Amino acid sequence: MAQQQDWNAMSDEEFRRIFRSWIDENCPEHLKFMRNQRPVFDEVSDWYHLLSEQGWLSPVWPQEHGGMGLNPAKHIVYVEEWARAGCPRIPDHGIGLVGPLLIEFGTPEQKETFLPPILTGEHVWCQGYSEPSAGSDLASLRTSAVRDGDEFIVNGQKIWTTLAHCANWILLLVRTSKDEKVRQKGITVLLVDLTSPGVTVRPIPNLREEADFCEVFFDDVRVPAKNVVGDVDQGWPLAKAVLGHERIFLGAPSRPEYALKRLERLAEDRGAFEDKAFLQRYARLRLDLYDLSSAFERFANVLRTGGTLGPDVSVLKIFCSELYQRITEEMLVVAGEESRFYDDLPIADGHIDAMNLYLDSRAPAIFGGSNEIQRTILSKAVLGLPN
Known part of the structure; x- marks a missing residue:
């Protein structure tokens, strides 16, 4: 069982190799890069149970509670490899929010009552x-x-x-x-x-x-x-603790990376790379993605070295969500009149879900604290501006 391993004793590279190999072999192909990025439990229940049985379900829970007990560096590797492989997002409020909250603040009875049913999928x-x-x-x-x-x-x-x-x-x-x-x-x-x-x-x-x-x-x-x-x-400090864990991962570059790859395939199929104006816009998007990845890595290194993220991490969420929107908007520009179709657009070697990604890109600027709120946090806590 994976939870019996001392993952933190090995190098990040070795852990990445092991986890990458396991998900490549075990994640069902029909679940990778799902059109619906928030599937319901029934759609991914078999994958959820397999993760649980093999000990890969709860990366940051302590091992005594059935988790992997990963340190921040290993957790970032876990998230990066999950996104790279296109694994479906499981209904994760129990794993990512409720479990950590109870482990830190819950009574012994609450831990005994509520933690095991999260791992088995009995409680969603x-x-x-x-x-x-x-x-x-x-x-x-x-x-x-x-x-x-x-x-x-x-x-x-x-x-x-x-x-x-x-x-x-x-x-x-x-x-x-x-x-x-x-x-x-x-x-x-x-x-x-x-x-x-x-x-x-x-x-x-x-x-x-x-x-x-x-x-x-x-x-x-x-x-x-x-x-x-x-x-x-x-309960207010507890509520903020629940939200705190997601600050960096809402700024992970995985969504913009995926969208840019889809844009590239569509542009190649439609001949957009012959258009100098498109090339200029595309270059700007790619450079911005490099910047986002670099910023994410800087904040990730704070966690890797045992540090605590400050309010400046809010810039990641703004940058990531707005870049995701700009990339998907460019996909509709390349699609031209076809952009009015909700169905995937045919290309030579498959299909591109242009409109689906465009619609999906609207929500991240709102959830997890809207970008307006994130800008307020930056203005007050980082720049020291008045209300």
Whole structure:
């Protein structure tokens, strides 16, 4: 079993070779570079279970909890090789958010109850943060939880909840106190069973007619008080800890890299490289991708050497998401009149999913903290500008 290995004792190069070989041999071909980059659990369940059985599912969980216990350097290698091979993104809120949160802040009973079902796929999690009036300004959330003996009664609504329709548990931010002068106080983290009476999940089709996101309604939903993570009214630091892990990986160059390769194939097929104006635009995109990769490597080296990322890492998310958009926009320019088609565009040696990638590129500038919010972080915490 892979989790019995001391991965951190070997070199990064050796770990990369072993992991690359394993995923190349075991990831099903029909799942590589999937058109839908956020597949539901049923689509990738066999891959999820294989990763779990072989110990490759949870890279950063400590080994005593069934994880690989990778250090930051090995984790970056893991993410890079996953993207290189085109492995499908598994529903990963349990692995990437809930598990690390419980390992750091959960009670022994919570760890025993909730960690093993994540590894087996019995519990599929989603994240209940955003609300209709509390998206980027998350501290203004209104979903309430009122104490009633050994339970909390939850009422409210969450929105843009990723893959809630294929989840059975939700990591929920609720307001348990309205008397605090500081909005970040009075917020609590709850673990909520989505099969509980009073929960309604309503999918929201996106521009590609896929239901990546959902609305989730809570009407007098009863949640055991033992499902509070951390202390009541003190959930804001935990909420930020959950978001903190994704700051660098939202800026990983994998999506722009994939899109640029697709642009190159389309441009070759359509003869666009004979156009000097296109060559100039293409060169700018490629140089920007080099810059992004270099910036990502600089921040990755901070983690590799045991450092802590500062607020300046927000520049990665902005750079990556906007470059992804510019590349996919250029694909539609090359496609010309064909860009109006949602179906993949035929080329000599296959097909190019131009419109699909264009639509997919719209969301990253919003999720994980919109680019406007990231710019505010940079202006305040890095440049020291006033409000």
